Amino acid sequence: MPTRRTVLATALTSAVAAAVPLKAAHAQQQAYAAYVMCYFKESPNESDDSYALHLAVSTDGLNWMPLNQNDPVATPTAGTQGLRDPFIQRRQDGTFVVLATDLKGRVFNLDNQYIHVWDSADLTSFSGYRRVHLHDMATHSWAPTSFFDPERGEYGVVYSAHNGTRDVFMVNYTTDFTAMGRPQVYFDPGFNVLDGYVLPHGGAFYLAYKSLEDGNLYVARSATGAPNTYATLTRGLRQGQAIEAPILVASNTGNTFWLWGDSFSPANAVFYAWGSSDVGGDSWAALDHRGYTAPVSAKHAGISPITAAERDALIDRWGGPEWRRLKSYNLPGRYVRHADRVARLDPYPMEPPADQQWRPVPGLADATGTSFESVNLPGSYLRHANFELRLDANDGTALFAADATFHAEAGLADASWTSFRSHNHPDHRIRHSGHILRLDRLGADSSQVAREDATFQITY
Incomplete structure (x- = not known):
């Protein structure tokens, strides 16, 4: 059985690789x-x-x-x-x-x-x-x-x-x-x-x-x-x-x-x-x-x-978070959170802070995708129902697994950020509208506003 660290590493590989390019090496070596x-x-x-x-x-x-x-x-x-x-x-x-x-x-x-x-x-x-x-x-x-x-x-x-x-x-x-x-x-x-x-x-x-x-x-x-x-x-x-x-x-x-x-x-x-x-x-x-x-x-x-070695030693000693946050591209003071089981964008800071923290795991329906488990309500995942995003407990069904699986890709408004494509509605992507998250049919030919609404940063 994979360890939590293995699961997290797999999730991050799928969720981040397409969206967060590696930093270029410094032009000159620095202490x-x-x-x-x-x-x-x-x-x-x-x-x-x-x-x-x-x-x-x-x-x-x-x-x-x-x-x-x-x-x-x-x-x-x-x-x-x-x-x-x-x-x-x-x-x-x-x-x-x-x-x-x-x-x-x-x-x-x-x-x-x-x-x-x-x-x-x-x-x-x-x-x-x-x-x-x-x-x-x-x-x-x-x-x-x-x-x-x-x-x-x-x-x-x-x-x-x-x-x-x-x-x-x-x-x-x-x-x-x-x-x-x-x-x-x-x-x-x-x-x-x-x-x-x-x-x-x-x-x-x-x-x-x-x-x-x-x-x-x-x-x-x-x-x-x-x-x-x-x-x-x-x-x-x-x-x-x-x-x-x-x-x-x-x-x-x-x-x-x-x-x-x-x-x-x-x-x-x-x-x-x-x-x-x-x-x-x-x-x-x-x-x-x-x-x-x-x-x-x-x-x-x-x-x-x-130094880089000191940074690595700090991470080795104390460890990085098992959770991530999703920052809005066009409303960067707001983060994806759940409130009364509804997925929405709210301004930072918010109470409780853990509502905006998500544990990315391999997709429940496809391990090459990502599912987002709530940190403060473990066992509950971000999923779509009637094209609206919400937080629900995993009921073990194939439909839930598909609804709760998303595929990270280069952001529609900024390729260094991330957009998320629905697993079972592959022409639909997560976007915010009126600060509420939903699935809409979106692509490169969508309006600038729509593409920005569908672009997020995977951060801490």
């Missing part, structure tokens, strides 16, 4: 060829909240595969016994340290002088867990990040705090993330700021931050990275109704930079991204949601470059 993301989780109704360390990996820096089934890889055991806002720092010796806010849940403790810290050789295990004391002020220590200062030969740990006048960024310098130097103001532009993120690049230092005065994100530059030497470069950036937690990333493959942010409210916990070819300029362009996908329920993340 770093992938990325790791760390995050905690929140969902609108708290059903998927997790105040612990989560990891995801990516080869392109935009589309992310959560590890360990999107479950935690480490959990604090002291302080509040929860974390928010994790950050991964690569040490000069190639190993890692993980920092995080000592805070659990959505009720904020304003007076916490500590942060969580772990050591790790390669992020496949974590050791040396400790709470590190940063200051004695009656204030918080939120969203710690760090960077290496070559002039000092030390790491600067930057975090949000209130200095008695307003919200600023503080910094403590350290060599071992245990013995912390004295706290000092790192960035105080004369108004309240939150969530600092430092990117050393090209001999300079770039600081992304949120202004609490207007709610926008900004990028500032310093030639030295020393405290109080930053000058803001950009106009305010915002997508969505509210945004926070900027992440500034340099691409591994060229002169491309990304600025990430996520929405403030868990009820609308959406990641947004911008791209630029000049981190020192003011030319950030918002990216289309078609181009990137963050992990389910991820909040306030950190992103670090890693």
